[in-house]
Amino acid sequence: MTADSMENVELFSSEGKGRGLKAVKEFCAGDVIFAEPAYAAVVFDSLTAHVCHNCFKRQEKLQRCGQCKFAHYCDRTCQKDAWTNHKNECSSIKKNGKIPNENIRLAARIMWRIEREGTGLTEGCLVSIDDLQNHVDNFGEEEKKELMADVQTFTDFWPPSSQQFGMQYISHIFGVINCNGFTLSDQRGLQAVGVGIFPNLCLVNHDCWPNCTVIVNNGNHEAVKSMFHTQMRIELRSLGKVDKGEELSVSYVDFLNLREERKQQLKRQYYFDCTCEHCTKGLKEDLMLGVKEESKVPCNVPLTKLPSSQGVAKEVIQFSKETMEKISKARSEGAYHEVVKLCRECLKKQEPVLADTNIYMLKILSLTSEVLSYLQNFEEAAEYARRMVEGYLKLYHSNNAQLGMAVMRAGVTHWHAGLIEVGHSMICKAYAILLVTHGPTHPITKDLEAMRVQTEMELRMFKENEFVYHKMREAALKNQPMHIMPEPRNNSISSSIFHKKQ
Ligand SMILES: [Zn+2]
Ligand SMILES: [Zn+2]
Ligand SMILES: [Zn+2]
Numbered sequence: 001m002t003a004d005s006m007e008n009v010e011l012f013s014s015e016g017k018g019r020g021l022k023a024v025k026e027f028c029a030g031d032v033i034f035a036e037p038a039y040a041a042v043v044f045d046s047l048t049a050h051v052c053h054n055c056f057k058r059q060e061k062l063q064r065c066g067q068c069k070f071a072h073y074c075d076r077t078c079q080k081d082a083w084t085n086h087k088n089e090c091s092s093i094k095k096n097g098k099i100p101n102e103n104i105r106l107a108a109r110i111m112w113r114i115e116r117e118g119t120g121l122t123e124g125c126l127v128s129i130d131d132l133q134n135h136v137d138n139f140g141e142e143e144k145k146e147l148m149a150d151v152q153t154f155t156d157f158w159p160p161s162s163q164q165f166g167m168q169y170i171s172h173i174f175g176v177i178n179c180n181g182f183t184l185s186d187q188r189g190l191q192a193v194g195v196g197i198f199p200n201l202c203l204v205n206h207d208c209w210p211n212c213t214v215i216v217n218n219g220n221h222e223a224v225k226s227m228f229h230t231q232m233r234i235e236l237r238s239l240g241k242v243d244k245g246e247e248l249s250v251s252y253v254d255f256l257n258l259r260e261e262r263k264q265q266l267k268r269q270y271y272f273d274c275t276c277e278h279c280t281k282g283l284k285e286d287l288m289l290g291v292k293e294e295s296k297v298p299c300n301v302p303l304t305k306l307p308s309s310q311g312v313a314k315e316v317i318q319f320s321k322e323t324m325e326k327i328s329k330a331r332s333e334g335a336y337h338e339v340v341k342l343c344r345e346c347l348k349k350q351e352p353v354l355a356d357t358n359i360y361m362l363k364i365l366s367l368t369s370e371v372l373s374y375l376q377n378f379e380e381a382a383e384y385a386r387r388m389v390e391g392y393l394k395l396y397h398s399n400n401a402q403l404g405m406a407v408m409r410a411g412v413t414h415w416h417a418g419l420i421e422v423g424h425s426m427i428c429k430a431y432a433i434l435l436v437t438h439g440p441t442h443p444i445t446k447d448l449e450a451m452r453v454q455t456e457m458e459l460r461m462f463k464e465n466e467f468v469y470h471k472m473r474e475a476a477l478k479n480q481p482m483h484i485m486p487e488p489r490n491n492s493i494s495s496s497i498f499h500k501k502q
Helices: 076-096 102-117 141-157 167-180 259-270 277-281 309-332 336-350 359-374 378-395 401-416 420-437 443-464 466-479
Strands: 009-014 018-023 032-037 040-043 182-185 192-197 212-217 233-238
Touching (some): 076 102, 102 141, 102 192, 167 192, 182 212, 259 277, 309 336, 309 359, 359 378, 378 401, 401 420, 401 443, 420 443, 443 466
Antiparallel strands (some): 009 018, 032 233, 040 192, 182 192, 212 233
16 A cells, blocks of 8 residues: 555644644554655765665665766666756756755755745645744754854855845754754665655654654665666554544654653754653653562661662662763774673673663663674574563564564574574564564565565474584584674664754
């Protein structure tokens, strides 16, 4: 089911939230409620030579635009598709001799589109660029300074031959980018590669426990190149049953944070106070801050000699926070053995005190398994990954995309560790989630399907003859080096769906 047009939704005034979108009919888990191409989008400065400027796929080999030598494309098809949006940019870059940053490039693409099409409603959009919120009035001193600098840089870059816009309008565009710029990921959803503006998506309000999710579909023109070309677009997909008339929501932030942290992040980035049910009632907070039963009532030690259990938990959490900062530093320096050492120390302190759903422990478990996998220590990584998944399953919505990705990573780790039974069952679980959140044609879902088939075969072999299975596995490992896990990175893609300049 595809839904490029907006016939499945209706604009309405949502109580306390301003505008919102509601469903005009009933939807089931995995339905695409709408799909939307970008109004304008750009590749991040750091990746302009590694990601296609049209479909935003990461590619080994890209072709350069012969004119500006800046834009890169998969092939002629992508280059041709991109020309309308690149034409003005191309000649301005040539004329200026330098390339402005991603923020300026995105603003310029928006303005050139406005120049071409006017300021009214674009076909397929329920809201115009003029009508999007900019929150410039909420800016602090620092943000205002940055805004003025951006406006200045933009004015220097903008060609006198193009339509001229006033200061206020240029500020509006930068404000729109600031709070509505959506983070674009590569075709496997593993890395943030760019930022785009999707006017209809901007109308979908936030809820920490949403009924929809949004994913990037980079198109699949490789398979059907000769027939047609599908553009990069976002898809709004339902996570479960959505009733007719129900408001549609997505989560702008990762649910796996304490209520206060989510609220702060939402206020800082999007300038509103979250009043969703999970925030108001503090749902799942007790699990996220869970403390082990036995640590609450210490036996055989006189109570008076111990600090209160809350005190112990607080100490451990404080220690975890401090360690996390050290880990983050070591990780960004690529000192992965140091990361593992810090993680192990932290877990030793946490294990007797914190419950297995405590997010401070889950964060460390996730880091440990990720880094150990990268270091090819799959056996140990698998154990941490399993504990992480068990905690995640109790906290996340059963069809959460981040949960699906985490279960997938844990499944692959188990598989690589030779733990085929658990590995296969996790891969099946992840596949079921991604069928809903990403859909059956998404490249990650297809990867998962292939892994599901492969692990199923191996599992059958394992059940028939365990000894032969392990022998074959050893031989296979000798012949070809294990598929190397991606390098653990600090720029987590799941922290927030909209891109915010750091
Ligand atoms: Zn491309
Ligand atoms: Zn060019
Ligand atoms: Zn909330």
